[in-house]
Amino acid sequence: MKLREFKWLLWIVLVGFAARAAAWGYFYTHIAAFATYRLPDDALYYFTIARNLAKGLGMTFDTIHATNGMHPLWLFIITPVFFLGLTKWGAIHAIFLFQSLLDLLVIWLIGRTVYDVLPNAHETNRRTAASSAAILYALSPLVIIRSINGLETTLVSLLAVLWLRRFVKLNSGISKKNSLEWLLLGLTTGFLLLARTDSFILLIPSAIFLFLYDRNRSFAGIAISVIAFAIIVAPWFWWNLSEFGSLLQSSAQAVPIMAMKKYHVMYGTAFMKDLHLSLDALKNSLKPFWYSTFGLSLITIGYRIVNKKRKIEPAELAIYLMLMGGMFLLVVHTLTRGFIREWYVLGLIPLFLIGYGVSIGMNAGQNSSRPIGRWLLAAVIIIVQCFWFSGKQYKSQEAVVYSGLPIVQQLTRDSKVGALNSGYYSYFASRPGSVVDIDGVVSPGAVEYISRGNLRAYFQNDSVDYFLDFQGDIGGYRSLIDRNMLADFVLDTAIVCAPPDSLMLYRRVGLPHPRFGY
Numbered sequence: 001m002k003l004r005e006f007k008w009l010l011w012i013v014l015v016g017f018a019a020r021a022a023a024w025g026y027f028y029t030h031i032a033a034f035a036t037y038r039l040p041d042d043a044l045y046y047f048t049i050a051r052n053l054a055k056g057l058g059m060t061f062d063t064i065h066a067t068n069g070m071h072p073l074w075l076f077i078i079t080p081v082f083f084l085g086l087t088k089w090g091a092i093h094a095i096f097l098f099q100s101l102l103d104l105l106v107i108w109l110i111g112r113t114v115y116d117v118l119p120n121a122h123e124t125n126r127r128t129a130a131s132s133a134a135i136l137y138a139l140s141p142l143v144i145i146r147s148i149n150g151l152e153t154t155l156v157s158l159l160a161v162l163w164l165r166r167f168v169k170l171n172s173g174i175s176k177k178n179s180l181e182w183l184l185l186g187l188t189t190g191f192l193l194l195a196r197t198d199s200f201i202l203l204i205p206s207a208i209f210l211f212l213y214d215r216n217r218s219f220a221g222i223a224i225s226v227i228a229f230a231i232i233v234a235p236w237f238w239w240n241l242s243e244f245g246s247l248l249q250s251s252a253q254a255v256p257i258m259a260m261k262k263y264h265v266m267y268g269t270a271f272m273k274d275l276h277l278s279l280d281a282l283k284n285s286l287k288p289f290w291y292s293t294f295g296l297s298l299i300t301i302g303y304r305i306v307n308k309k310r311k312i313e314p315a316e317l318a319i320y321l322m323l324m325g326g327m328f329l330l331v332v333h334t335l336t337r338g339f340i341r342e343w344y345v346l347g348l349i350p351l352f353l354i355g356y357g358v359s360i361g362m363n364a365g366q367n368s369s370r371p372i373g374r375w376l377l378a379a380v381i382i383i384v385q386c387f388w389f390s391g392k393q394y395k396s397q398e399a400v401v402y403s404g405l406p407i408v409q410q411l412t413r414d415s416k417v418g419a420l421n422s423g424y425y426s427y428f429a430s431r432p433g434s435v436v437d438i439d440g441v442v443s444p445g446a447v448e449y450i451s452r453g454n455l456r457a458y459f460q461n462d463s464v465d466y467f468l469d470f471q472g473d474i475g476g477y478r479s480l481i482d483r484n485m486l487a488d489f490v491l492d493t494a495i496v497c498a499p500p501d502s503l504m505l506y507r508r509v510g511l512p513h514p515r516f517g518y
Helices: 004-028 030-039 043-055 070-084 088-116 123-138 141-147 153-171 179-195 196-215 219-246 250-267 270-284 287-294 294-305 314-337 342-346 349-364 373-389 397-411 423-428 446-450 455-461 471-478
Strands: 417-419 435-436 467-468 489-498 501-508
Touching: 004 030, 004 088, 004 123, 004 141, 004 287, 030 141, 030 397, 043 070, 043 088, 043 423, 070 088, 070 153, 070 179, 088 123, 088 153, 088 287, 088 349, 123 141, 123 349, 123 373, 141 342, 141 349, 141 373, 153 179, 153 196, 153 314, 153 349, 179 196, 179 219, 179 373, 196 219, 196 314, 250 446, 270 314, 270 417, 270 489, 287 294, 287 314, 287 342, 287 349, 294 314, 294 349, 314 342, 342 397, 397 417, 397 423, 397 467, 397 471, 397 489, 397 501, 446 455, 467 471, 471 501
Parallel strands: 417 435, 417 467
Antiparallel strands: 467 501, 489 501
C-alpha cells in the first residue's frame, strides 16, 4: 500500500510531533519543571557512563571500575551525543530531542499495526480503530512528559512493537517458510534484550505458544531466529560473565536487597510479605490498561476474548500473547524486586494501545463505525489524563538541582562525595569519577558490601570524604543495611529544602568544615 493512502496517519504523526516539540521547548527553558516532571535521577546514570565512554574511559561510572548497571543498546545510541562538544545541559536536551523524534516512529507503527491486523474489517472501522490507538499515544501526556525521560523507555517501546509485527506475520502464516522473516525475528529479539535485558520475560507467553501449541511451527525457522539472537546478545553476556561473574546487572542485584529488607520489617512474617507482594503484583499487572485507556482496553479486549461469535484470528492472538507477556513482566518485577518503576509500565503502553485498537476493530467487524464517537472517546481519555497524571514525579529533585548540585560541584573539585541517589551529582560534578554511587545501582562493587551489611567498609574502600543525600533515604539504609555506615562521619550541614525531608551533608572525621559560596 502506498504512503499517500496513509495521509490520515501522517497527520496524527505530525500532531504528535507538534506536541513533543512544544514539550521539548518548554522544558528547555524551565529547568526546575524539567527536573521534577521529566528527568529522573536514573537517566543521569546513563549520561555519566555515556560521557565516560565517549572520552575513552570505557563503560564506567566512576572512571575506575567497570559497570553493567545500565542497558547497553540505549547507552551505545546516546554516546555519540557526547562527541559533539555540547554543554552538560545541552547534551541532555539533545538526547531528549532525539528520543522525541524516535517516539514518532512508535506513533506510526501503532497505527499501521492496528490497520494491518484488520484486513477483513470495514474500511471505516479499520481506519478509525487504527487512528484512535495512534492518537491516544500521540497526545498522551503520560507519554509526552513521562515516557520521554532520557531512559531506554522509548527504545524498548519501538523494538517491542517491531517484534510484535514480525511475530504477527509469522503467526498469521504469512512468510512462515521465509528464512528472512525468521532472521529478522531473531535479530529484533536480540536488540530488544539489549534495549532492556529483562524483556525476555515479555516474550515468554509467545515463545511457549510457538514451541508447544503452534502446529505449523518451522523448526528450521526457529533455529535461524535463535542463532541470530545469540549472535546479537552473546558479546554482552560474555562481557558480564568475564567482568563480573554474573549475567545479572548490579541494579538487579542491589535494589531487591533493600526492598525485601524493608518489606520484612513492614510485614513481619514471610506469609504477610508474600501476600502483600501478590496483591501488589495483581494491581501492577493491570496498570498498562489504566495508563493507556483508563481501563477501557481491558473491557474491549476482555469482551473480544469471551465473545464466541467471532473467532480470534492468529494475528490477533499474537497481540494478546504479547499483552500477557507485559502483564507477566510486571508481576515478576513486583515479586522479585518488591516494586516496579513507572517507566516499566510506560514502555508497554504502545502494545496495549495496539491491543485496544485491534479489539474495537474486531468487535465491530464488517460494520462501519462512526469516527466521531471513537475520536471523542479518545479526546476524553487524553483530557482526563492531563488532570489525573499532572503531578510532579520527582519533587525532591528541585532540591537536588538548586541545593545539592552547588555543594557537590564545590566539594568535587578536590574531594570524593558519596550519594545514594548519585545520578545528578555524578553528571554535574566538577571532576569525572569524584562521586561514588552507594546504593549499587551502577556500582557492582557496592553490591557485595550491601549484601554483607557493611557499607562503612565501602566508604573506606572508595575513600569517600563527604556523603550527601536526603535524611529519609539515609535513615532507611542505616536501619536496614548498616547502622554503622556513617560511623566515621559527622553531620556537617542540614539543608531544609524539600520539606518534610532535608538534604544532609556528612564529612569524614578530621576533615574541616567546607566553606560554601551560598
